[in-house]
Amino acid sequence: MVSILMRSHLFLQCLCLLASLSLVFTSQAISIQEASITDLQLASKQNKLTSRQLTKFYLCKICRLNPVVRAIIEVNPDGLKCANRADQESKAKKHDLLSILRGIPILLKDNIGTKDKQNTMAGLFALLGSTVARDAGVVARLRRAGAVILGKANMNEWKSYVLSADPCSISSGSAISVVANMVAVSLGTETNGSILCPASLYSAVGIKPTLGLTSRAGVIPITPRQDTTGPICRTVSDAVYVLDAIVGYDHNDAEATREASKYIPRGGYKVSQSSWSLWQETGQAGAVLVDNLKIKNIDVILNFNLSGKGTAVLAEFKIAQDAYLEELVLRSFADIIAFNQKNSKLQIGQDMFLASEATNGIGDVEKSALFNMANQSRNGFEKLMMQNNLDAIVTPGFEAVLVLAIGKFPGISVPAGYDDKGVPFGICSGGLKGSEPKLIEIAHSFEQATKIRKPPSFKP
Ligand SMILES: *[C@@H]1O[C@H](CO)[C@@H](O)[C@H](O)[C@H]1NC(C)=O
Ligand SMILES: *[C@@H]1O[C@H](CO)[C@@H](O)[C@H](O)[C@H]1NC(C)=O
Ligand SMILES: *[C@@H]1O[C@H](CO)[C@@H](O)[C@H](O)[C@H]1NC(C)=O
Numbered sequence: 001m002v003s004i005l006m007r008s009h010l011f012l013q014c015l016c017l018l019a020s021l022s023l024v025f026t027s028q029a030i031s032i033q034e035a036s037i038t039d040l041q042l043a044s045k046q047n048k049l050t051s052r053q054l055t056k057f058y059l060c061k062i063c064r065l066n067p068v069v070r071a072i073i074e075v076n077p078d079g080l081k082c083a084n085r086a087d088q089e090s091k092a093k094k095h096d097l098l099s100i101l102r103g104i105p106i107l108l109k110d111n112i113g114t115k116d117k118q119n120t121m122a123g124l125f126a127l128l129g130s131t132v133a134r135d136a137g138v139v140a141r142l143r144r145a146g147a148v149i150l151g152k153a154n155m156n157e158w159k160s161y162v163l164s165a166d167p168c169s170i171s172s173g174s175a176i177s178v179v180a181n182m183v184a185v186s187l188g189t190e191t192n193g194s195i196l197c198p199a200s201l202y203s204a205v206g207i208k209p210t211l212g213l214t215s216r217a218g219v220i221p222i223t224p225r226q227d228t229t230g231p232i233c234r235t236v237s238d239a240v241y242v243l244d245a246i247v248g249y250d251h252n253d254a255e256a257t258r259e260a261s262k263y264i265p266r267g268g269y270k271v272s273q274s275s276w277s278l279w280q281e282t283g284q285a286g287a288v289l290v291d292n293l294k295i296k297n298i299d300v301i302l303n304f305n306l307s308g309k310g311t312a313v314l315a316e317f318k319i320a321q322d323a324y325l326e327e328l329v330l331r332s333f334a335d336i337i338a339f340n341q342k343n344s345k346l347q348i349g350q351d352m353f354l355a356s357e358a359t360n361g362i363g364d365v366e367k368s369a370l371f372n373m374a375n376q377s378r379n380g381f382e383k384l385m386m387q388n389n390l391d392a393i394v395t396p397g398f399e400a401v402l403v404l405a406i407g408k409f410p411g412i413s414v415p416a417g418y419d420d421k422g423v424p425f426g427i428c429s430g431g432l433k434g435s436e437p438k439l440i441e442i443a444h445s446f447e448q449a450t451k452i453r454k455p456p457s458f459k460p
Helices: 004-025 037-045 051-069 078-094 135-144 173-180 196-200 236-246 251-261 274-282 298-302 309-326 333-342 350-357 362-389 401-407 438-451
Strands: 072-075 107-110 146-154 187-192 204-206 228-233 393-396 411-418 424-430
Touching: 037 204, 037 236, 051 072, 051 078, 051 107, 072 173, 078 146, 107 173, 135 146, 135 236, 135 251, 146 173, 173 187, 173 196, 187 236, 196 204, 196 401, 196 411, 196 424, 204 236, 204 438, 228 251, 236 411, 236 438, 298 362, 298 401, 309 333, 309 350, 309 362, 333 350, 350 438, 362 393, 362 401, 401 424, 411 438, 424 438
Parallel strands: 107 146, 107 187
Antiparallel strands: 072 146, 187 228, 204 228, 204 411, 393 424, 411 424
16 A cells, blocks of 8 residues: 555656756756755755755656665655745745755655654554644754655664664665755664664764654654654765754653753754864874773673663553554554554564563563663763763774663764775764764764765666
């Protein structure tokens, strides 16, 4: 059903493009390709580009590439309307007074709720056609900033994204769409690696914010103890613009967003040019590197059973699902399981669902597991950071995701290179809660000094 739905939207958009696109874009295609938000706003300011043209450009790219890469599950049927509105607002106001995201098309991972004609399913067939109560908190902020919600990015079906799932395939749609220039910027979510891992693997920039810095309200949850929402983009500065637009208090995710708002810098997040120009002048970034440190209890943290992660997540997952599904009015977690039971094709991961359904809230076992995790985080990563007075730990790929996940810590992945088969990899900087300004500085310095990312090429 989903694929039909997806195709019908795409098909309509493709028809509407055939007539206009070749005229408008043959001369401009190269410059929109790989354009940053700053480039796009400059073109808009000089009256060379409207949001409508930009949106059409991306819709056309989606038409051509999505049948091959399948990164997008649904296109917003009102995307062009949103773009028109952004264009009208741009005409009515002075350019400098507009949000930097005004008119910029953005793609959302499929578990991020939109109260519009699009589905919010986390890839879960049982949720097709369900109506969410309201836009997710981050979506409300994006709309206020004038961003154009272009569509929903593919993800693994919900059930296989919970415990032992491969985090790389999970938010891969968001990463693939931006790197393939099918959209300007995108949003992903992370519970254990789903932003940092695809960013690393597809040569994108991903920011996993401190837990609660961005609202999780209206995002189909796994566990509120670890879930975060953050940008996946082509450059650090694009990711920082998106981060700036989505951070802040949300009364629908009150406790976590109130707690984390204290970390938001006055004047917002910025990429600073100073550190990388310093790098170029002196040949070094001015960073003091401390090599070969080891998180003392890393083996415990990485061992699933010992640290009790499984126990807690199973119970938390059920509680979070029931809370989320209650707002959809019609369905409970048990209904979803029953739906899957009836559909033999949807049985993957059902064991884990049943195990979660069999839990009974946070009892002594779960409490002890939660205590152990917090204790391990305090005695591991936090202690290491404090004792060595570190700003960040930098690891290749996405090795540190679990440590960052259980500690609610932020991380940023930037492209770092390609292996001998041409497969990309990134490096990830992680730090203590609220360390985003430092991590952004490190990531941006690295990006500007290396400029290693290339857009993918497609074999004919
Ligand atoms: C979290 O991700 C890491 C890295 O991919 C993986 O080794 C670990 O098993 C995952 N943990 C959970 C609880 O999913
Ligand atoms: C981990 O837990 C599972 C199920 O609780 C058990 O079957 C397995 O033997 C345990 N593994 C270790 C290494 O303790
Ligand atoms: C907390 O963790 C440390 C180091 O991993 C361990 O030595 C200590 O026994 C733990 N505390 C409790 C109360 O479990």
